[in-house]
Amino acid sequence: MQVFYWLVLLIAIAIAIFAIQNSSASPIVIKFLFWQYETSLIYTLLGSVGVGILITLFFWIPRAIRSSFQMRELKRRIGTLETVNREKPPL
Secondary structure, three states: OHHHHHHHHHHHHHHHHHHHHOOOOOOEEEEEOOEEEEEOHHHHHHHHHHHHHHHHHHHHHHHHHHHHHHHHHHHHHHHHHHHHHHHOOOO
16 A cells, blocks of 8 residues: 555656646647637646546545445454354354
């Protein structure tokens, strides 16, 4: 798990360096259907990364919650089985 945190830190540093190096870039135009917006490359990059993180969390959080419930249920079942096993007389 600690390797994951280091990887996330390195990716964040790389994104920050990339954004800073491209801060002097000319503004870009984002077009979608009839909508048009002019913005800096930095804001586009950081916004894209932010949206990617939010989408990842959107799919990860329900799975983590489901896992937590399953883990709790399995621990409860293990406790019940251990209790039954202790009460059972040896053969």
